[in-house]
Amino acid sequence: MLESPNIAVTLFAFIILIGTLVVIHELGHYWVGRWFGVKAEKFSIGFGPQLWGRTDKRGTLWRIGALPLGGYVQFAGDMNPASQPGEEWLKLSEVERNQTFQSKALWKRALIVFAGPAINFLFAILLLTGFLIAYGQVVSPPVASIVQEGSAAERAGIQVGDRILSINGRDVESFQDLATELSIFANEPVTLRIKRGSTVSEKQVVLDELVEKDRFGNEYRRGLLGLQSTETEIRSVSFLAAPWIATKETANIVRLTLTTLGQIITGKRSVKELGGPAKIAKVAGEHFVLGVAAFIWLAAMISINLGFMNLLPIPMLDGGHLLLYAVEAVRRKPATPMVQEWAFRAGFVMLVGFMLVVTFNDLVSFGLFAG
Structure with missing residues (x-):
């Protein structure tokens, strides 16, 4: 550390x-x-x-x-x-x-x-x-390569090879989208749309909570489904495509921030998770x-x-x-x-x-x- x-x-x-x-x-x-x-x-x-x-x-x-x-x-x-x-x-x-x-x-x-x-x-x-x-852009398909034992995914009946199409009605295009979307719903129910072969179904599952520590000992709480993907590649991004991808990522971060703020207002998240200038200063120094x-x-x-x-x-x-x-x-x-x-x-x-x-x-x- x-x-x-x-x-x-x-x-x-x-x-x-x-x-x-x-x-x-x-x-x-x-x-x-x-x-x-x-x-x-x-x-x-x-x-x-x-x-x-x-x-x-x-x-x-x-x-x-x-x-x-x-x-x-x-x-x-x-x-x-x-x-x-x-x-x-x-x-x-x-x-x-x-x-x-x-x-x-x-x-x-x-x-x-x-x-x-x-x-x-x-x-x-x-x-x-x-x-x-x-x-470049790290890309993994939202397909389950590994289902962790005892995880929320296993409880929901998700199997290896299943493809996650959407979370709470929002489409996911990559495993990175999946992880980001799930991260803000720790210990909360989410609705997953899943494709297995040619069959599409919906499942509701309460996510697990994962508390992670970074290299400086800071703790972060996030939602966890319990899936892993082994199909990962880094794709080069052209000068023309990069601004559009960056714009979509910025809009997605704003949307997740708005969702998180709504969770704090409704009591689903603790106000203790809010950080101020001192916390920003600490993180700035670390980065x-x-x-x-x-x-x-x-x-x-x-x-x-x-x-x-x-x-x-x-x-x-x-x-x-x-x-x-x-x-x-x-x-x-x-x-x-x-x-x-x-x-x-x-x-x-x-x-x-x-x-x-x-x-x-x-x-x-x-x-x-x-x-």
């Missing part, structure tokens, strides 16, 4: 990982905002006191903050959390108002907000595309010492999750803004300032509560409260 890296390596890897992904996220907002004629007053890499700064010919201050954890873009007119016109906005000249975020049509504001999560997904697709081209490929793969996974989390309909997040824009589109006018103010207060409380929970989980996982 490998030892976890020291605190200096862990912090360095975490700063590089999160800093890069958040800056890319903010660049999405910046590029689309600039495309629509919105002036960016400030683009900051990091927070806190300014260590370095330069103002470009468009009047945007590019700065580096003392706290290198992410960044932000400040558009002209960002005078309140809801980005709604106020007295200060009305005092601006017509030319200045036309360069503000609030002056743009609803669909343009929505695209500017959506661009942040969207570029996180695109960045992940780019990284996964590179992986596919460089390393960093494993090599460039492992670290880049982790960056793709975190980028997908960053895009997903920001699209949740919670005020203060991009998804919360998009929800308010949807309300505005239906009502043909924005929600009242009071409604927006309370919505953002509620969103702030939710985010603080979430951060407290995941931070507590991190501390527990590190053994802080042992005994």
Whole structure:
């Protein structure tokens, strides 16, 4: 078992990982905002006191903050959390108002907000595309070569040679799809569609739970059917096919993340499984010492999750803004300032509560409260 890296390596890897992904996220907002004629007053890499700064010919201050954890873009007119016109906005000249975020049509504001999560997904697709081209795609047919004794598969009557066609109505094309799909249903019933010879049947089986440890001693819980495949090959992937495969993989990860979140909300999974910044930092350090490929793969996974989390309909997040824009589109006018103010207060409380929970989980996982 490998030892976890020291605190200096862990912090360095975490700063590089999160800093890069958040800056890319903010660049999405910046590029689309600039495309629509919105002036960016400030683009900051990091927070806190300014260590370095330069103002470009468009009047945007590019700065580096003392706290290198992410960044932000400040558009002209960002005078309140809801980005709604106020007295200060009305005092601006017509030319200045036309360069503000609030002056743009609803669909343009929505695209500017959506661009942040969207570029996180695109960045992940780019990284996964590179992986596919460089390393190829591992492919195994979803056919049982070995049925483990006493497993969920044996209890369901699955035999060697059976082909798994679908899980809970979702088609599986490879053994890798099968394992990924089953992983989130530990100790839960799933419906399998199975082909044996020319006969197709459905079986419902409660999956086993497998607790695995990685090389650093981290434990992971996943659903297990108890099948193995001995037919594995690595196929080369062309430049044309790789982006489409990477896009499908990204969409699949988002779907599984959404399913897992639903399991936590409904109580099927414990909230203790949620990790926070400290856990991400630990994993970032571990993948960093494993090599460039492992670290880049982790960056793709975190980028997908960053895009997903920001699209949740919670005020203060991009998804919360998009929800308010949807309300505005239906009502043909924005929600009242009071409604927006309370919505953002509620969103702030939710985010603080979430951060407290995941931070507590991190501390527990590190053994802080042992005994």
